[in-house]
Amino acid sequence: MNRIITIGREFGSGGREMGVRLANELGFDYYDKEIITGIVNHTEYTEGYIREVVEGNVRKILPMTIGRSLDVDVDYHIRQMQDIAKAQTEVIKEMAEKSECVIVGRCADFILEEENEKGNIQLFKLFIHASMESRVRRCMERRTEAEAGMTEKDMEKQIRRIDKERANYYTNYTLRKWGAKENYDICFNTSNMVIKDMIPYIARLF
Amino acid sequence: MNRIITIGREFGSGGREMGVRLANELGFDYYDKEIITGIVNHTEYTEGYIREVVEGNVRKILPMTIGRSLDVDVDYHIRQMQDIAKAQTEVIKEMAEKSECVIVGRCADFILEEENEKGNIQLFKLFIHASMESRVRRCMERRTEAEAGMTEKDMEKQIRRIDKERANYYTNYTLRKWGAKENYDICFNTSNMVIKDMIPYIARLF
Numbered sequence: 001m002n003r004i005i006t007i008g009r010e011f012g013s014g015g016r017e018m019g020v021r022l023a024n025e026l027g028f029d030y031y032d033k034e035i036i037t038g039i040v041n042h043t044e045y046t047e048g049y050i051r052e053v054v055e056g057n058v059r060k061i062l063p064m065t066i067g068r069s070l071d072v073d074v075d076y077h078i079r080q081m082q083d084i085a086k087a088q089t090e091v092i093k094e095m096a097e098k099s100e101c102v103i104v105g106r107c108a109d110f111i112l113e114e115e116n117e118k119g120n121i122q123l124f125k126l127f128i129h130a131s132m133e134s135r136v137r138r139c140m141e142r143r144t145e146a147e148a149g150m151t152e153k154d155m156e157k158q159i160r161r162i163d164k165e166r167a168n169y170y171t172n173y174t175l176r177k178w179g180a181k182e183n184y185d186i187c188f189n190t191s192n193m194v195i196k197d198m199i200p201y202i203a204r205l206f
Numbered sequence: 207m208n209r210i211i212t213i214g215r216e217f218g219s220g221g222r223e224m225g226v227r228l229a230n231e232l233g234f235d236y237y238d239k240e241i242i243t244g245i246v247n248h249t250e251y252t253e254g255y256i257r258e259v260v261e262g263n264v265r266k267i268l269p270m271t272i273g274r275s276l277d278v279d280v281d282y283h284i285r286q287m288q289d290i291a292k293a294q295t296e297v298i299k300e301m302a303e304k305s306e307c308v309i310v311g312r313c314a315d316f317i318l319e320e321e322n323e324k325g326n327i328q329l330f331k332l333f334i335h336a337s338m339e340s341r342v343r344r345c346m347e348r349r350t351e352a353e354a355g356m357t358e359k360d361m362e363k364q365i366r367r368i369d370k371e372r373a374n375y376y377t378n379y380t381l382r383k384w385g386a387k388e389n390y391d392i393c394f395n396t397s398n399m400v401i402k403d404m405i406p407y408i409a410r411l412f
Contacts, residue, residue: 129387179387181335187393204407 001122003028003206004096006108008127008170008179011162012135014190015128019104021196025203029101038091043083053084054106055165085173096121105166109183110174124206127184134191135159207328209234209412211308212315214333214376214385217368218341220396221334225310227402231409235307244297249289259290260312261371291379302327311372315389316380330412333390340397341365 009015023030116123215221229236322329
């Protein structure tokens, strides 16, 4: 029975680092961006469009309408979003069936609960979070070239925006509150944690 | 530098079991009821009265007044509660200074943060929670003689009442939300966990 670890994470909390390192430590596959490639193969939509949908930018997706009823367009786009959600479910279930893996984001915790209850997989749902102060520090240290001019205040704004998008997407998809501890097996606060040093011990939990 | 593990817990989630077992596994002292004995020795109040205060039964403590202004009595009792809170802080700080230990409940997480920030101790703050279904099941299996006639519905009512008292006490003392994941290093959901089997692995985290 495949062990599957899903990781939900606040932006800048080190959730992705924890996922990559856990997968390495346990010899599991690691899936993050690969899910989008999977959805591309399961649908007729472009990668850019899918990315906007799964990153929660719904306002960016719904286009201006000229000479058409808004209702029709909204329905059309909601249908597209439902297509993508369905493909996402299929892709994630296929990944969990194929091998032991760590899956970051994409409501994988919710999607795989049914398979876990049926006894087809053994699911561990993690959520990684940290104080705003520690997340800003982490993101400032890891700034990309494009982010070079950003101040701490800009970074905090970006963190809040991305978290809000993640929360919206998660709630739309699952009707649950994003990050509510009752939906996860373990929540790690990384504010005072050196992730790299903790991985061998965290890996033993699974 | 003493490592101190504090455990906040929902009633019936197995937080106490986890505390006892972790202390055993790590060779730490374990404190729970001992804190009340400590407060008795630090104040002039009876154990029964202290227990009512620290278990959050504020309504039970404030007595009916005959022929006196209510305001005066409320002030008097608030002063008593402040005395007890102060003694609780002293007792918990003394415990943390004396030896490596696990402390269950009593806002110890909040009380010891200052010592942790000063570098006097190394503090790990845990919160243990579980689904209502799993907590009712756990409490029904472990019914005391006095609880023998209780139905699952009665048990759920008792769980909600005790959690409410714990939450009130914690919020009065700390001005924080009880059980909010950001106040803890790790939150464990024990709904699908056999605590006994997990202890050797959880202990390695510290």
